[in-house]
Amino acid sequence: MSETPREVLARVDEELRALWAAAPRPGEVPRARACTVNLIVVADSPALAEAFVPVVEDVVQSMPARALVVGLDPDGADGLEADVSAVCAPAPDGRGAVCSERVHFVARGAACVRVPSVLSTLCRSDVPTTLVWLGHVHADDPTFAPLARDAARIVLDAAHGSLASIANVVYWARARAAAERPGVADLAWTRLAPWQELCARLFDEPRLRPLAGGVTHLTITQASSPGAPLAADGALLLGWLATRLGWRAAAYAGKLRLLRADGGTMSVALRSQPAGAVTSEALQAVRLEARAGDLAMTGEIARDADAATWRLEVHPAGGEPSRLEHRVRLWSTGTGRLLERTLRRPAHDHALAEAVAWADELRGEELACC
Amino acid sequence: MTQPLAPNPLRRGLVEDRTSDACTVVIFGASGDLTRRKLLPALYNLAWQRLLPGGFAVVGVARRDKSDDVFREEMRSAVAAFSHRKPDDAVWSDFARGLTYVRGAASESSTYDALRAHLDRLAAERGTRHSTLIYLAVPPAEFGPIVEGLRAAGLVDPPGRERAGGPWTRVVFEKPFGHDLASARRLNDAVASAFDESQVFRIDHYLGKETVQNLLVFRFANSLFEPVWGRAHVDHVQITVAEDIGVESRGRFYEQTGVTRDIVENHLMQLLCLTAMEPPISLAADAVRDEKVKVLRSLRKMERSEVPRNVVRGQYARGLVRGEDVAAYREEPDVAGDSRVETYVAMRCFVDNWRWSGVPFYVRAGKRMARRVTEIAVVFHDLPHALFHAQDGGIAPNVLAVRVQPDEGIALRFTSKEPGQQTILRDVAMDFRYGATFGSNTPEAYERLLLDAMRGEATLFTRRDEVEEQWAYIDRVLEAWVADGMTPPPTYAAGSWGPEAADDLLARDGRRWRRP
Numbered sequence: 101m102s103e104t105p106r107e108v109l110a111r112v113d114e115e116l117r118a119l120w121a122a123a124p125r126p127g128e129v130p131r132a133r134a135c136t137v138n139l140i141v142v143a144d145s146p147a148l149a150e151a152f153v154p155v156v157e158d159v160v161q162s163m164p165a166r167a168l169v170v171g172l173d174p175d176g177a178d179g180l181e182a183d184v185s186a187v188c189a190p191a192p193d194g195r196g197a198v199c200s201e202r203v204h205f206v207a208r209g210a211a212c213v214r215v216p217s218v219l220s221t222l223c224r225s226d227v228p229t230t231l232v233w234l235g236h237v238h239a240d241d242p243t244f245a246p247l248a249r250d251a252a253r254i255v256l257d258a259a260h261g262s263l264a265s266i267a268n269v270v271y272w273a274r275a276r277a278a279a280e281r282p283g284v285a286d287l288a289w290t291r292l293a294p295w296q297e298l299c300a301r302l303f304d305e306p307r308l309r310p311l312a313g314g315v316t317h318l319t320i321t322q323a324s325s326p327g328a329p330l331a332a333d334g335a336l337l338l339g340w341l342a343t344r345l346g347w348r349a350a351a352y353a354g355k356l357r358l359l360r361a362d363g364g365t366m367s368v369a370l371r372s373q374p375a376g377a378v379t380s381e382a383l384q385a386v387r388l389e390a391r392a393g394d395l396a397m398t399g400e401i402a403r404d405a406d407a408a409t410w411r412l413e414v415h416p417a418g419g420e421p422s423r424l425e426h427r428v429r430l431w432s433t434g435t436g437r438l439l440e441r442t443l444r445r446p447a448h449d450h451a452l453a454e455a456v457a458w459a460d461e462l463r464g465e466e467l468a469c470c
Numbered sequence: 471m472t473q474p475l476a477p478n479p480l481r482r483g484l485v486e487d488r489t490s491d492a493c494t495v496v497i498f499g500a501s502g503d504l505t506r507r508k509l510l511p512a513l514y515n516l517a518w519q520r521l522l523p524g525g526f527a528v529v530g531v532a533r534r535d536k537s538d539d540v541f542r543e544e545m546r547s548a549v550a551a552f553s554h555r556k557p558d559d560a561v562w563s564d565f566a567r568g569l570t571y572v573r574g575a576a577s578e579s580s581t582y583d584a585l586r587a588h589l590d591r592l593a594a595e596r597g598t599r600h601s602t603l604i605y606l607a608v609p610p611a612e613f614g615p616i617v618e619g620l621r622a623a624g625l626v627d628p629p630g631r632e633r634a635g636g637p638w639t640r641v642v643f644e645k646p647f648g649h650d651l652a653s654a655r656r657l658n659d660a661v662a663s664a665f666d667e668s669q670v671f672r673i674d675h676y677l678g679k680e681t682v683q684n685l686l687v688f689r690f691a692n693s694l695f696e697p698v699w700g701r702a703h704v705d706h707v708q709i710t711v712a713e714d715i716g717v718e719s720r721g722r723f724y725e726q727t728g729v730t731r732d733i734v735e736n737h738l739m740q741l742l743c744l745t746a747m748e749p750p751i752s753l754a755a756d757a758v759r760d761e762k763v764k765v766l767r768s769l770r771k772m773e774r775s776e777v778p779r780n781v782v783r784g785q786y787a788r789g790l791v792r793g794e795d796v797a798a799y800r801e802e803p804d805v806a807g808d809s810r811v812e813t814y815v816a817m818r819c820f821v822d823n824w825r826w827s828g829v830p831f832y833v834r835a836g837k838r839m840a841r842r843v844t845e846i847a848v849v850f851h852d853l854p855h856a857l858f859h860a861q862d863g864g865i866a867p868n869v870l871a872v873r874v875q876p877d878e879g880i881a882l883r884f885t886s887k888e889p890g891q892q893t894i895l896r897d898v899a900m901d902f903r904y905g906a907t908f909g910s911n912t913p914e915a916y917e918r919l920l921l922d923a924m925r926g927e928a929t930l931f932t933r934r935d936e937v938e939e940q941w942a943y944i945d946r947v948l949e950a951w952v953a954d955g956m957t958p959p960p961t962y963a964a965g966s967w968g969p970e971a972a973d974d975l976l977a978r979d980g981r982r983w984r985r986p
Contacts, residue, residue: 132906134906134907136907136908162908163908164906164907191905191906198905198906293484293485294520296480296484297484297489298524299480300478300480300481300484301523301524302480303478303479303480304478304481304491304492305597305599306475306635306636309475309476309478309635312478312479312480313479341480344479344480344482344483345479345480346479406560407560410524412597424525424597426524426525426597427564428520428524428564429520429560429561429564431520445485446485449483449485450483451482451483451484451485
């Protein structure tokens with residue numbers, strides 16, 4: 101017979117205490133428990149949660165936490181399972197180890213709605229709570245809603261959900277009173293950060309600054325098969341560029357056109373490239389063409405595995421074109437590093453909210469790979 | 471008047487760690503120890519963290535003739551030896567492409583001509599846009615000639631151009647910045663002839679340490695501590711900068727400086743300022759530095775006759791450090807057998823302002839002490855009335871200790887009841903440790919300081935008036951010693967906590983040094 105949630109909690113509590121009750125045996129390194137955050141990870145399947153356990157263990161090496169990982173199986177037979185362990189990393193001074201606590205749950209059937217109650221009992225007081233939600237979600241979801249209300253930060257992943265999910269949570273968070281408004285982050289958005297930085301570099305040089313208002317063509321290349329729609333990463337990049345540069349979307353004869361802030365039109369194209377070693381739907385390249393006055397430029401960022409080539413070509417009217425090219429290492433795309441980076445960012449990111457809102461409005465428009 | 475440049479719209483709202491604008495870092499003294507041990511490892515670690523801009527280059531300048539490839543190989547060895555991250559082939563190969571070398575001496579105008587041509591080439595090839603951070607990792611005697619050489623060669627961009635989006639020039643000076651007040655002023659005047667103060671970055675690497683920066687956060691981001699941070703609650707403050715190493719290969723340098731110039735005038739004075747300063751009106755560089763200068767100006771000036779009563783010198787004799795026999799200072803290489811240079815100093819200072827009136831600040835710094843530790847300890851008043859009977863006589867006062875190094879963290883000592891039927895009191899500590907809380911992500915001080923200098927953020931650098939106020943205070947002590955005939959300082963056994971006279975300094979006030 102399976103344990104009741106109360107029995108599971110009592111056992112988890114006892115096992116957590118037991119982790120720290122015993123003195124180290126001879127030869128064992130002393131362990132210090134540390135906790136800077138309650139890190140709740142909820143996945144929409146037990147398999148996804150299982151796959152995320154190593155990610156969490158990676159993150160708590162540098163961000164000690166009480167990590168509560170939950171896999172939901174709403175269609176399974178009612179039941180709650182739990183497994184407790186300590187995750188330790190060598191202390192920075194080399195003396196002993198700094199340890200986090202990790203509890204891995206699987207909730208099935210009716211136990212899914214009890215998950216928020218179980219987790220709230222286990223959250224450490226006086227440290228903030230971060231909720232990482234892997235899967236589609238709606239703000240009214242009975243498991244999501246109570247956890248989200250208690251969280252200081254919510255992290256989603258468009259790769260495991262959808263832009264619509266992110267938009268829904270962003271709108272829900274915006275509607276809350278400022279003091280109770282959690283920060284909303286997205287792993288796909290963090291993944292975009294190097295692309296944003298490299299795009300911004302195209303306009304850093306003072307003489308090229310006016311060109312930011314004169315973009316004529318944008319081409320986004322993603323790792324996908326021909327005909328695939330614009331994926332989350334590309335949509336977020338487009339939303340970001342549009343909200344920074346004042347673009348508006350308009351459809352002409354079924355084709356998407358963008359209007360610049362100065363009223364001029366610009367074209368946007370989506371290209372596909374075989375995924376190869378890169379994650380499917382990941383960004384592969386971005387190309388911007390711009391003109392302002394007598395100056396024209398082409399900027400391109402092309403990804404090549406873990407690095408990217410940044411190219412800038414400037415054409416002054418009647419002058420010699422100038423070219424600059426840098427090779428840039430991209431950040432590790434490992435989910436652990438990505439989550440860690442996300443957790444270290446400021447909680448509230450208005451640029452994400454704006455980009456999501458813009459891209460969400462595009463949903464009805466067709467932008468498919470050619 | 472030049473118009474400020476419109477910001478890059480794609481930079482608005484970017485939340486990732488900010489890199490600097492495209493630039494070249496020019497290091498004078500590229501063959502030296504500081505470059506190998508600190509600067510190149512720090513720059514490499516910034517590259518590893520992707521915190522360097524796209525258009526970036528490093529130019530080493532030194533007297534020896536060598537090719538770019540030889541310089542790169544030397545720097546790779548330095549990174550391998552001294553960086554907390556060893557060279558990764560992919561990171562290093564990207565980074566090394568931007569490493570080049572210019573041969574030249576500080577006093578030769580041809581050095582600056584060659585440097586200018588080199589910087590022009592880098593701007594075209596690497597997009598560094600002529601913005602330059604010049605790092606003077608050279609002896610102070612070369613500061614003046616290099617500043618003059620840069621100015622004469624037109625390598626210093628006026629500060630206004632930066633605001634209009636033009637290139638910038640900044641210069642970083644290593645300590646010691648002067649030998650006394652007069653020399654510091656001369657040096658400042660020479661620097662001011664070429665650079666605006668906003669372009670000058672005087673490094674005190676202590677300010678790059680996380681715990682030192684955290685002092686401001688601790689004091690001004692917590693409502694708990696600021697109300698008790700002053701004479702009403704604080705009995706006294708102790709600041710200790712202790713090293714267990716001796717002068718090692720720096721005997722010649724130490725014979726010229728001593729611990730007062732090497733540590734007290736800069737690191738220790740800065741720690742005192744950060745402990746005693748009022749809340750700044752903002753975190754802008756000048757707002758913070760204004761408050762530090764106020765502390766320095768509030769330091770009670772010592773008359774010569776008061777120095778012996780308030781300052782104790784010492785010099786280490788033979789002893790045991792970490793269980794090993796170690797030589798006396800006078801037996802160290804390049805040190806005179808009858809040297810009178812101090813390797814230890816303890817001072818009783820007063821900050822004569824509203825907050826700290828009557829509260830002594832006991833500060834000490836020394837070589838070859840029992841252990842390596844830097845800490846600031848705020849000792850609170852004794853209880854006004856003893857309600858509980860403490861078995862070992864008296865209840866110890868609360869102490870808040872900020873450990874700058876090692877074991878970076880903050881500990882609060884207080885009294886607690888031992889569990890049991892009797893009321894037995896025990897001292898206990900609430901102990902926050904950086905490592906245990908935040909893992910091992912603490913950057914090296916030079917990483918933070920170099921990046922700040924590239925970004926033009928000057929909060930963690932000392933301003934001209936700070937340096938001069940520090941020297942003005944220390945000069946009185948140094949002058950008193952000279953007037954006293956530079957009598958030999960009392961010795962202390964290596965591995966101890968200093969001469970007995972230092973204990974007497976506090977004992978006269980009914981206090982004693984902590985054993986941190």
